[in-house]
Amino acid sequence: MSELAAGFLGTVALFAGRDEGGLAEVAAMLRRRTIARGEVVWNQGDDARELLIVVDGALSASLQVPGDRVVEIGTAGPGDTVGEIGLLDGGPHTMSVRAVDATTVLALGRVELAALLAPQDAAAFGLRRRLAALLTARHRNQLARLSDSLGGEPSGPSAGDADRAFAELERCGPPDSRYVRRMATFHDLDSLALWGFLTSGSYARCQRGRTLVAEGAPSTACYLTINGAVEQVLARGGRRIRVGLAGPGKAFGYESLVDGGPSPVTAVTRERALLLVLPHDRFTQLFHGEDAVSRVFLDVIQRELVATLRQTLRPHARLAASL
Amino acid sequence: MCRILAYLGEPLPVQHLLYDTDNSLVRQSYRPRMMNTFLNLAGFGMKAWDPASLRPDDPFSYRATTLPSFDRNLRFLAAKVAPTCLVAHVRGVTYSDEAVVAETNLHPFHFPGARVVLAHNGHLREFRRMRYALVEHVRPELAQRIEGTTDSEWIYALVLSQLDDPFGLPETGELADAVAAALRILRTLRVERGIATSSPVNLCVSSGRNLVATRFSFDYGWYPPEDEMLETDLPYVSLWYAVGGEYGEAGDGWTMTGDDPPRSVIIASEPLTVDHSGWLEVPEYSMLTAELTAAGLEFETRDLDV
Numbered sequence: 001m002s003e004l005a006a007g008f009l010g011t012v013a014l015f016a017g018r019d020e021g022g023l024a025e026v027a028a029m030l031r032r033r034t035i036a037r038g039e040v041v042w043n044q045g046d047d048a049r050e051l052l053i054v055v056d057g058a059l060s061a062s063l064q065v066p067g068d069r070v071v072e073i074g075t076a077g078p079g080d081t082v083g084e085i086g087l088l089d090g091g092p093h094t095m096s097v098r099a100v101d102a103t104t105v106l107a108l109g110r111v112e113l114a115a116l117l118a119p120q121d122a123a124a125f126g127l128r129r130r131l132a133a134l135l136t137a138r139h140r141n142q143l144a145r146l147s148d149s150l151g152g153e154p155s156g157p158s159a160g161d162a163d164r165a166f167a168e169l170e171r172c173g174p175p176d177s178r179y180v181r182r183m184a185t186f187h188d189l190d191s192l193a194l195w196g197f198l199t200s201g202s203y204a205r206c207q208r209g210r211t212l213v214a215e216g217a218p219s220t221a222c223y224l225t226i227n228g229a230v231e232q233v234l235a236r237g238g239r240r241i242r243v244g245l246a247g248p249g250k251a252f253g254y255e256s257l258v259d260g261g262p263s264p265v266t267a268v269t270r271e272r273a274l275l276l277v278l279p280h281d282r283f284t285q286l287f288h289g290e291d292a293v294s295r296v297f298l299d300v301i302q303r304e305l306v307a308t309l310r311q312t313l314r315p316h317a318r319l320a321a322s323l
Numbered sequence: 324m325c326r327i328l329a330y331l332g333e334p335l336p337v338q339h340l341l342y343d344t345d346n347s348l349v350r351q352s353y354r355p356r357m358m359n360t361f362l363n364l365a366g367f368g369m370k371a372w373d374p375a376s377l378r379p380d381d382p383f384s385y386r387a388t389t390l391p392s393f394d395r396n397l398r399f400l401a402a403k404v405a406p407t408c409l410v411a412h413v414r415g416v417t418y419s420d421e422a423v424v425a426e427t428n429l430h431p432f433h434f435p436g437a438r439v440v441l442a443h444n445g446h447l448r449e450f451r452r453m454r455y456a457l458v459e460h461v462r463p464e465l466a467q468r469i470e471g472t473t474d475s476e477w478i479y480a481l482v483l484s485q486l487d488d489p490f491g492l493p494e495t496g497e498l499a500d501a502v503a504a505a506l507r508i509l510r511t512l513r514v515e516r517g518i519a520t521s522s523p524v525n526l527c528v529s530s531g532r533n534l535v536a537t538r539f540s541f542d543y544g545w546y547p548p549e550d551e552m553l554e555t556d557l558p559y560v561s562l563w564y565a566v567g568g569e570y571g572e573a574g575d576g577w578t579m580t581g582d583d584p585p586r587s588v589i590i591a592s593e594p595l596t597v598d599h600s601g602w603l604e605v606p607e608y609s610m611l612t613a614e615l616t617a618a619g620l621e622f623e624t625r626d627l628d629v
Contacts, residue, residue: 045598064600067567067581179546182553228544229559229607245607247544248557270608271543314604321566321603 008106012053012079014130022123029112035059035099044096048086050107054078057103061095065317073316074141075100081134087113088131089306094313125290128298132287135305136258142312143234143243143264149319152237156266159217166212166220169204175226175274185249189299193292197300200286200293201278206269213253213267221279222254224300228273232265241319244311245270251304257283258301324555325430325592326351326363327444327562329527330409331534331613332587332620333569337371337409338401340570341391344577344595349391352413357561357593363415365422367391368429370440371406372531380438380492382408382531386429407615408531412442417551427471431527432479434468438492438530441482443475444592445523445540445560448547450474453512457481460508465489481505482528495533495614495621502528502535502610506629513541520547523560527590533614536590538562538605539627562605564590566622584619 006027009015015026030053035041041052044064052059059076073095076082086093087110117124147154177195180186186194203226206212212230213219223230225246232244232252243265246252256263257280278286286297328348330340341349346356352363368386373379383404391397391413412430416422430442447453457477458466465480483489485501493501506524513519522541527534540560546553568582570589578601579587589595590611594602605611610627613620 044600066565066579066601066603068578069581176548179548179553183557184554225544227546231607242606245559247559271545273544315606318603318606 008055012081014053014081014127014134016130017126018123026108026116029115030106030108033105033107035103035105037099037102039099041097041099042083042093044094045092048083048091048093048110050109051081051083051087051113052097052105052107053081055104055106058100059097059103059105060100061097063095063313063316063320065320067321069320070096071316071320073145084113084131084134085306085309088302089310091310094310120290120292120295122290125294125298128295128302129287132258132298132301132305135302135309136255139255139305139309139312140261140264142309142316146241146243146312146315146319147234147236150234150236150239150241152239154215154235155237156215156233156235156240157211157268159214161211162214162217162220165206165210168210169206169275169277172203172205172274174199174203180226183249185300185303189296190292193296196293197286197296198276200297201276201282204275204277206273206275208269208272210269211266212269213263213265215264215266216262218256219253219263221277222251222257222283223267223278224251224276225249226274226276228269228271230267230273231270232267234265241315243315244308250307251300254283254301254304258287324355324363324560325415325444326355326413327430327442327525327527327590327592328409328411329442329529329534329536329590330406330588331529331615332407334373334405334407335570335587336402336405337369338398339577340409340589340595341401341411342398343572345597346593346595348411348413348591348595351593352391355593356597363413364390365414365416365424366426366429367394367397367411367413368431368442369409369411370431370433370529371404372408373404373406380531382406382433382440384433386426388424388426388429408529408534410440410442410527410529412444419551423472425471428473428476430475432476434465434480434483436490437483438490439483439486439498439528441475441479441526441528443478444525444562446552447474447478447509447522447524447541448520449516449518452516452518453509456512456516460484462489478505478509478524478526481508492530492532495535495612498528498530498533499535499610499612502526502537503627503629506537506539506627510541510629520545521556523556525560525562525592534588534590534612536562536605536611537627538607538609540607543607559607561592562590563592563594563599563602564588564605564611565594565602566620585622586619588613588620588622
């Protein structure tokens with residue numbers, strides 16, 4: 001099974017770039033399972049114990065919404081993975097998963113995933129980056145579905161608005177470290193490396209109502225809210241829905257820096273804000289670095305993406321329930 | 324952090340809301356699942372309107388500083404009363420010798436003769452710096468009814484003061500406007516005094532026929548140094564709702580049945596069930612309005628920008 005799995009794993013995006021030994025290491029951790037057509041793999045709200053890699057067949061993910069209604073969110077085919085959100089944040093599964101056809105999967109447990117992510121070596125850093133890319137792609141898919149539900153053309157602020165807001169940021173000193181350490185986002189992170197991360201960018205104040213990221217344009221920087229709040233919105237025609245709120249300890253504007261695509265949402269300061277600003281080049285250094293500071297940074301991005309994916313399901317549910 | 328609960332719709336036994344579900348309001352007092360930095364042990368209060376009761380415009384009233392989980396009187400009452408509207412609250416205060424645990428500080432607030440009640444989940448930081456500036460915005464006949472020491476009771480008096488008739492029965496639109504106007508006054512007074520720290524104001528306001536709720540915070544994300552409430556307030560104070568036909572036990576859990584138009588709504592700081600799938604999170608900076616009409620429940624969510 002291990003040789004067969006290792007061969008297949010070479011085609012799975014999550015493990016792309018891993019050498020033969022690395023693939024064999026992963027393959028030895030996997031359990032192969034066959035799921036009958038129509039079988040429920042897990043229900044929304046169940047404890048997350050494993051992620052599944054689809055070998056053949058297909059799985060569908062659905063969201064239960066009020067009124068006993070179910071909304072199909074997406075399907076996963078060969079090479080795709082499902083179930084990583086709960087595995088990464090320790091929360092329950094966000095959606096129910098069912099086999100569309102007779103499906104073969106490889107299951108990777110929580111402990112095994114943690115073991116793959118734990119080392120401070122190239123393979124673990126690579127996996128962290130690919131997880132970030134995978135979760136970003138999933139976030140984009142969720143937002144695209146939301147946009148489709150809204151209909152109409154994007155009608156938010158322009159890239160010029162974001163450039164102006166970036167130019168008008170009022171540079172300032174760092175926040176009190178005792179305050180920053182109390183944020184849940186930074187709990188459990190190595191103190192010295194965290195400080196390295198928090199001093200790797202610059203700090204700036206921004207007035208309320210400024211557009212820092214424009215949907216459809218690349219982001220100038222990745223931001224981390226230290227104080228205040230930044231709302232992430234989709235605007236279509238006359239409709240505007242908030243898909244996230246980046247309060248203290250939350251990052252935004254990173255999607256286009258992770259995968260090179262356009263920003264999937266617009267980010268506007270809802271409150272005046274104090275921000276950690278990581279311009280494109282600094283983001284790239286941290287994202288592709290392989291030291292303790294980069295590890296903290298990748299942890300922060302991963303936590304942010306997982307939280308964002310959970311949060312983005314809420315407007316999905318509200319929209320579905322209102323239809 | 325306190326917990327609020329409001330219900331408007333088909334007659335519903337109070338015990339379903341307070342006791343029966345696996346994350347009922349009473350459970351949230353001693354085992355909160357969200358905002359769980361301290362327990363809510365400073366008392367319980369409720370107002371419940373039953374059209375079949377004597378003087379149906381006057382709600383059943385109950386409040387006690389005892390723990391609701393051990394309050395047999397409340398359990399007996401909850402099993403007997405099936406209101407069409409309810410506002411309930413469990414109070415949480417910091418473990419501090421400055422906290423005043425007293426009946427006069429229990430929500431929902433309800434001045435004698437008034438038709439509107441209010442419960443609050445949140446707190447106005449630095450309230451002492453603005454308390455007496457509020458006097459000029461509160462009608463004298465209401466100011467003299469303030470009995471307790473909370474910021475919430477002042478918010479109540481301020482909301483009532485924005486109504487054409489503070490002792491009348493307001494339409495839903497007027498009540499919503501009064502709540503927004505009260506928040507604007509608070510905003511102005513805060514700005515004048517340079518108060519710019521996070522102050523959550525999740526409100527449930529009701530006349531028994533309609534309901535207005537807010538999920539809102541002034542200056543969210545800004546905190547004073549060495550703040551003892553920081554961990555509580557770093558996340559935006561939560562508020563959820565379930566809207567549909569009627570709330571009841573079905574299969575292995577409690578759920579709001581689907582119905583269009585809806586006939587009932589529950590608004591609560593936390594979902595009343597551990598399984599959240601039947602609940603929707605109220606967006607931050609929002610106001611909800613609900614009104615019982617002959618055609619069903621009119622329900623609306625809107626952005627609240629004050």
